[in-house]
Every structure is written in C-alpha cells, then in structure tokens.
Amino acid sequence: MPSSYPGLCGDCAFARVIDSGRSTFHLCERALTDPRFRKYPILPVWSCPGYQRQGPPGAPPGGGADDKLSG
Ligand code: SF4
Numbered sequence: 001m002p003s004s005y006p007g008l009c010g011d012c013a014f015a016r017v018i019d020s021g022r023s024t025f026h027l028c029e030r031a032l033t034d035p036r037f038r039k040y041p042i043l044p045v046w047s048c049p050g051y052q053r054q055g056p057p058g059a060p061p062g063g064g065a066d067d068k069l070s071g
Contacts, residue, residue, distance in 0.1 A: 007044030013052045 009015040009026040018025040030050045031037040037050055045051075 005044045007046050008048050008051045009041055009043060009045050011054050012048070012050075013054045014050060 004024070006015070006026050009028070012028075014029045016027045016029055018027050025040055026043060028037050028039060028041050028050075031039040034050070041048075
C-alpha cells in the first residue's frame with residue numbers, strides 16, 4: 001500500500017510526478033504561474049480549486065475549451 005496517496009493530484013492534469021530515486025513528489029504546475037498553489041502540495045489533496053482531471057493522452061489540460069478561438 002502506498003505511503004503517500006496523492007488524492008486529487010493523482011489524476012490532475014497539472015500534476016507532474018518527480019522521482020528523486022529515494023522519494024516521489026507531485027509538483028503542481030499551476031504553482032508556476034499562480035501563487036495560490038503550492039509547488040509541492042501537502043498530500044493527500046482532497047479538495048483543490050485548480051483540479052482538472054487528466055484527459056486522454058495528448059489532450060491539453062482543461063480539455064482545451066479555453067484554448068479554442070471563436071469568431
Ligand atoms: S491543481 Fe490542485 S490537484 Fe492539481 S496538481 Fe495542483 S494541487 Fe494537485
């Protein structure tokens with residue numbers, strides 16, 4: 001059984017798993033541009049306003065709805 005269940009970070013599109021060899025960390029990529037988020041969240045994360053479920057491989061974070069041009 002894993003000792004550090006990541007909670008929401010486990011399948012968030014903005015989480016990046018960092019394996020240092022001795023430990024594994026979840027880096028929050030939202031923290032790189034938004035100070036409301038910790039770069040290394042305290043796990044497990046049960047509630048997060050930035051959570052975005054991972055889409056299919058190759059899909060942009062958030063499903064790309066914000067990236068679409070209109071008009
Ligand atoms: S946005 Fe929230 S759920 Fe997603 S990686 Fe960052 S802290 Fe984890």
